[in-house]
Amino acid sequence: MLEKAPVIGGTTAMSGGCIWIPGHHYLAAQGLTDSREAALDYIRAVSPDGWHNREEPLWAAFVDHAPQMLKFVEAHSPTRFNPNRDPDPYAEVPGGMAYGRNISPAPIRIGQLGPWADKVRKPTMDLRLSYEEAIDTSLYANPKRHMPRLLPRLIWRKLTGAYPRGRALTIGLLKGCLDQGVEVWAETAAKKLLMEDGRVTGLEVDRAGEAVTIAARQGVILASGGFDWNKEMMAEHFPGPVEWTASPRTNTGDGQRMAAEIGARLDHMDQALIMGVTPVQYEGHLHGQPAADYFLPHSMIVNRHGRRFVNEKQMNIGLAFAEMDPDTGTPAHLPAWRIYDHQFATRYPHAMPNKSVPGNYFEAETLEELARKIGVDPDGLAATGRRFSDFARTGVDDDFDRGASIWDQNRGGDPDHKPNPTLGTVEQAPFSAMPFKASFLATKGGARTNARAQVLNEEGEVIGGLYAAGNVMANSFGSKGVGAGTTLGPCLTWGYIAALNAVGAAS
Template sequence: MPTLEHAQHQFDLVVLGSGAAGFAAATTAACLGLKVLVVEKAAQFGGTSAISGGAVWLYGTDQARAAGAEDSPEAIRNYLRHVIGDGYDPALVDAFIEHGQRALRWLEQHSELRYALRPHSPDYYPDAPGATQFGRALEMVEYDGKRLGQRFKDLQMPPPGMLLFGGMMVNRVDIQHFLSMRRSPRSLWHCLKLMARYAADRLRHHRGTRLTTGNALIARLATSAFEHGAQLWLRSEALELIVERGVVSGVVVQREGRVERVRARGGVVCAMGGFAAGALAASYRPTQHGPHLSMSPPGNDGAALRLAQAVAAARGQGMAANFFWAPVSELRHANGERERFPHLVTDRAKPGVIAVTAGGRRFVNESDSYHHFVHTMFANGIDSCWLVCDATAMNRYGLGLARPKPVNNQALIDAGYLHRAPTAQALAQAIGADPQVFMQTLEQFNADARNGIDRAFGKGGNSYNRYMGDPQHTPNPCLAPLASPPFYAIRLHTGDLGSACGLVTNAQANVLNRDGQPIAGLYAVGNDMNSLMKGTYPGPGITLGPALTFGWLAANHIAARLQAPTTATENPACTTN
């Protein structure tokens, strides 16, 4: 049994959770000279952010302005009004628009954080009013994990299916080079250099030290936080908030078999990743009969919602969706372990790939966003579906965990994850679909694909669709007939990347009670904060963009309350060289 320690720890700020939002708050506060503690339940830090794509979606960044991107506050407001609908919150949206680019600029000036503009990245609804073709999406600049020192081993490692050769990270650009390496000498050279560095890394490290995407995001913020004195407690669980005269002034933490009281002069920031992996999640999802697969780590079980009950905190209501949806496949290893793969960018939109129901019919534009894909599954009462391709698509792009040529995917077939058949009719029989219906589906799709127009669902019909396809394939980057045997299929389940519903806050990320009043000393960011997108998904990075913004705002607000000598708009002494 854990024992109660009478000694108390004193900090200016305690951050519960170690994802992007938590470290944005911790890094900002540490740079401002505050004494900061980050409490993480898991054995490694980074949470869902560490296995994410790492992209942020923000308005008016320095990177976008330098590239000449055309945008305006009114344009992004119009776009968000259109996508979010009745849930649109002007105060939160305005705070996000006004402070997002300021937060990124400040973090890039005072920490290791570095982002680059995606040269072409349409919003997910590119034909909606106020949408842009580029300028809002930024991607993480790669980072050397060795900069973390001994903490590198504690950084959450992405699942094996998201790595190459057992431990090599790749980003969006790298993936395109690997897909093109047999057709492009430039791509081949790019891939050879990556593999050479990875081989050298493995002589000294448990995995590659070249970090990309969300792993680089967490490593960059954490490196700066540690350099400015922030402490990190792993395997430590927040049990309850310390509340004195209605003010949150600390937290009780179970750590290494002891229960310890941790005082926080400025307050507590909840950044524990939401509740998608906990028992509470099922009551927030549409009713279904099959399994639902979340990519959230097991620790994301709704701890913030439980802790905040002590101060009557308000929870979000009336969301378009309570989660950020994504289709997910699952591999069952021989030892009983299960590996999940989110189908975000690598396969659904590619030529020669379609999704069909259990009966063998298409039901969706496969190249639309992952959130929209699963939303359509729920709308049609579909718990699981099949992602299907032919040999040409498999050899060129892969499918889920199955890699493109020359990788041998026989082990995935033996495990029952990947289905292969010599003919389309035989594949239908293998996956339990009606062969006649499936063949009719293929006949109709193939005829349209040859003409470059999907009359049924419009695959490849807008700029975002085409961006996700194969730019070297014409006339439509998303369409090609499924005609080359053998044929392949993978089962997709409804899944999510995390919860969207959370604690209601104001524009400073200060949690509100059920009467709409701020709760002194309590803040919520990331997936613990009720999403300003209200369960919609306007573009790439709409979780991490607000995470950085409101993490920065929370730290700034706390620093001001403590009458810090500087604010988050000026502190040249913290600048990282």
């Protein structure tokens, strides 16, 4: 296993660790049932138009292998999982579930990695609460209520060096690999795929400055993530401003480049996971940390006209930010702004913008004055504030249905807020604003594969010996997440499928 960075884990280690797995073995303990048909119905119902024929075999392979993958990981590593109560984001459609399909890794001690303990990538913030502890309690809405109960376990984790979320996943997987005798090389960048008779037979790599050739008897599995930090590729596929990227800087699209060089077809290159983030320092630079402030009441998102354009609470808010203006070819809704009022600042002070970052926080006594400070139409913003507040009083958003779906009602708002956990008036001075930028957590385009994770060429033929898994492959769901753990579930499962096929163990 080769890793370009000095630390192991990539975006996965920085992530929340939420994993979407239909039909997994923890469902029964929750009194829930799922089926292959229900999962496929759901995926079909929420997938982009025009993708169905081509992606159907990949959806079926994912649904069939995901539960097996989970058992395999547990059998070959110390990783264990806990269910969480995240709803499917489109729980209302056929096959959707109000909760059950998302799981997250239990906290795990890093010390068991021995000398590798220092080589696990750190997240932007050292959060010791597990995904489900934070999400199932709606912790973000009222941390003071839950922290006294949660504090002892946080102290215990600190004392024992135990980590949750994506870091737990990385620790467990790395330990599993080391225990099975997998050779792991950090600071080793794959540079070029080597071919013989039309088949991939190895790799040229740069191992801490030394050129090394590696022969691959059974195959090479590309798993080098997205191309978020490749300026040229980003400019080509996502024209417009990109700031506060959240993945590691080593994700520069090397796998996509190497695959294309030997004739692989690249697909879905304009698909990505985009979210609202807050800027934080990481490795000496400003970096994106996924944020949930705009899920809470007394906040809304507007464009330069001061108008709302999206249900701020939906999971797939990134789709609106990826939308291009057909006339200019640039993002249709940028620049955009999160707007809060005094009620937000007093109820959720922990969710307020980071004021130490220049250009990240603006405040004014009226919405008109705030609009002038941030270059937004003052009349538009004032009118939107009045209209949004009227919706909040009735609990019904007539424009974008914010707060209407099972997801909106049960995930990430403030359960104490009535009549709707995510809709609150924006009408009390002072008002404040923070930019919403198109911040990438992960691009989702890459090598086109078949249902065995084999990379295909432009003619749709298999390139022997080459597999792809994770964000380096053309993601069969695209930008639209089917669950909170939409990328990690498939990333893990496609790694499993690729390996089964590479070693000839697939049924």
